[in-house]
Amino acid sequence: MIYKFKTSNLKFQMFLLILGSLVVYSFWAGNAILAQEESTQASQEKEESIRREVEAIVRDNKQILGDELEVKRAFCGNLKSRDLEVNTLVMETNKRDKTITYDDETVFLSISRNKVKADDLELGSFVIAMGYANRLSPGSLVAKRVVVQETPVPIVRQSFFGEVDDISEEEKVFVLVPKKGKEVLEIIADEATIKRQESGKVKKAQFSDIVKGDKVVLVGKKDKNDNRIEAVLIYILSSEK
Amino acid sequence: MRREVITAIVLGFVLGLLITGGIWWTTKSSQSDVSDQSSDVSLTPSPSPTEFLSKEIPLKINEPENESIVEVASVELKGETLSHAVVVIIYSEGENIVESDDKGNFESTISLKGGANEIKVTVYDEKGDKREEIITLVYSTAKI
Numbered sequence: 001m002i003y004k005f006k007t008s009n010l011k012f013q014m015f016l017l018i019l020g021s022l023v024v025y026s027f028w029a030g031n032a033i034l035a036q037e038e039s040t041q042a043s044q045e046k047e048e049s050i051r052r053e054v055e056a057i058v059r060d061n062k063q064i065l066g067d068e069l070e071v072k073r074a075f076c077g078n079l080k081s082r083d084l085e086v087n088t089l090v091m092e093t094n095k096r097d098k099t100i101t102y103d104d105e106t107v108f109l110s111i112s113r114n115k116v117k118a119d120d121l122e123l124g125s126f127v128i129a130m131g132y133a134n135r136l137s138p139g140s141l142v143a144k145r146v147v148v149q150e151t152p153v154p155i156v157r158q159s160f161f162g163e164v165d166d167i168s169e170e171e172k173v174f175v176l177v178p179k180k181g182k183e184v185l186e187i188i189a190d191e192a193t194i195k196r197q198e199s200g201k202v203k204k205a206q207f208s209d210i211v212k213g214d215k216v217v218l219v220g221k222k223d224k225n226d227n228r229i230e231a232v233l234i235y236i237l238s239s240e241k
Numbered sequence: 242m243r244r245e246v247i248t249a250i251v252l253g254f255v256l257g258l259l260i261t262g263g264i265w266w267t268t269k270s271s272q273s274d275v276s277d278q279s280s281d282v283s284l285t286p287s288p289s290p291t292e293f294l295s296k297e298i299p300l301k302i303n304e305p306e307n308e309s310i311v312e313v314a315s316v317e318l319k320g321e322t323l324s325h326a327v328v329v330i331i332y333s334e335g336e337n338i339v340e341s342d343d344k345g346n347f348e349s350t351i352s353l354k355g356g357a358n359e360i361k362v363t364v365y366d367e368k369g370d371k372r373e374e375i376i377t378l379v380y381s382t383a384k385i
Contacts, residue, residue: 013248020254028265073308074379076357094375128357130310130385144385149356157336159329161369179369197340217327217365219336235338237327 073133075100075141078151079123089118089146091127099140100129111148118146126151156221160185160229164214172207176216176229186228187218196236205236298323298372299345300364307376311353314380319348322364322372331361353380 077093089100102108102118110116111125121127131143162178162185172190189207196205210216220231302320305311318330324345330337334352341347341364351360358380363373 013252016250017252017256020250020252021256021260024254024258025260071306072310072385074310074357074377074381075308076377076379094377126357128379128381130379130381130383132385133308145383147356152333152357152359155331155333155359155361157331159331159338159363159365159371161327161365161371195338202339217329217338219329219331219338233336233338235327 069135070132071135072130073141074128074130075133076128077126079121079125079127081123082118082121084119087118089121089127089129089143091129096139100131100143100146101140102143102146106131106143107145109145109147111150113147116148121146121148157219157232158221159217159219160187161217162215164210164212164216167210167212169208174210176218183227187220187231187234188223188228189231189234192218192220192231192234194234194236210234210236298326298364298366298370300362300372300374302362302374302376305376305378308379310379310381310385312380312382315350315352316378317348318351318360318362319346320362321345322347323366325367327365329361329363329365331363333358353378355380 075091075093075098077091077098079089080092080097081090082088087102089102091098091100106118108116108118108121110120125148128147128149129141129143130145130147131141133141160176160178162176165175165177165184167174172188174187174189176185176187178185189210194205194207194209195202196209197203215237216234217237218229218231218234220229220233222228223230300320300322302318304319305316320328322328322341322345324341324343326341326345326347328339328341328347328349330339330349330351332351333354337349337351339347339349356379358378359375360378361373361375363371365371
């Protein structure tokens with residue numbers, strides 16, 4: 001009898017123990033879920049509020065931004081194609097093709113500065129289209145003025161960097177050794193302007209100021225012989241270099 | 242019997258607290274680990290692939306912008322590159338060689354002819370490596 005009582009009492013205690021645990025855990029879990037829901041709701045409200053503020057700022061500044069994005073631009077290149085039905089010209093420039101749109105107010109000028117029409121423009125001719133472009137679409141322009149011009153002569157002058165080797169004072173010629181792997185150049189400097197930097201200022205110099213071992217940067221054009229350069233400007237770099 | 246019931250409830254309550262406390266502590270510590278890891282990621286950004294690839298000499302022409310219309314025959318060209326680099330500017334009407342300052346800024350006055358003007362800007366570093374940019378300016382006084 002005593003044994004039975006103890007056994008049933010033990011079962012009862014276990015039951016109460018588990019029940020108590022479950023009650024506490026349920027209470028805690030319920031509170032946790034409620035807190036999480038409240039925090040999610042609060043963050044959604046905050047997010048919505050921020051979105052409304054950003055939209056308002058964007059709306060207010062849309063006009064200003066639009067004005068700043070529109071810039072005066074000029075595209076130069078050879079006329080590649082034209083579509084008179086949609087008032088569009090395609091121009092071939094150094095880097096890529098550009099699209100020009102025009103309207104009835106766009107002025108077209110021939111090479112002799114006479115007013116012409118869009119369909120008078122010859123394909124392949126060099127044109128300058130001036131108007132407005134949007135920074136977000138830099139490949140197209142709304143033209144106000146399109147001018148035909150002689151194709152510009154490409155710049156043949158180039159720049160060279162290297163170290164001075166042998167010098168001929170008499171002929172005003174010196175040998176320039178560029179970077180490793182490049183061919184040695186003969187520099188003709190009889191008509192060149194020579195400059196050097198002295199105490200932070202650029203000063204005019206003489207041919208006699210160039211000495212073997214100097215590092216120079218120069219501008220010149222290649223002679224018929226590819227290794228001979230007719231220099232127009234020579235810059236002797238400071239000794240620190 | 243009444244004493245045993247009270248004991249069971251108290252024990253159950255304590256045990257329940259211990260279990261829930263344990264769960265709460267485990268959850269919290271795992272959350273803080275995740276936030277620590279995420280803050281580590283944000284504080285030490287990994288270098289972008291371009292940082293490894295771009296060993297090119299920097300060169301930016303700030304003024305005037307490429308394809309600008311200029312209404313005067315002489316314009317101040319401004320840009321930025323390496324500090325104390327040699328900058329060569331070649332244009333149809335002439336050429337200039339200048340050095341950039343401590344901050345890498347450089348400027349030079351260039352003269353323009355009417356119409357399209359191509360300007361070639363070349364920067365040399367001390368080893369003789371170079372970077373070149375070409376911009377086109379149009380000198381026109383026509384009203385657009």
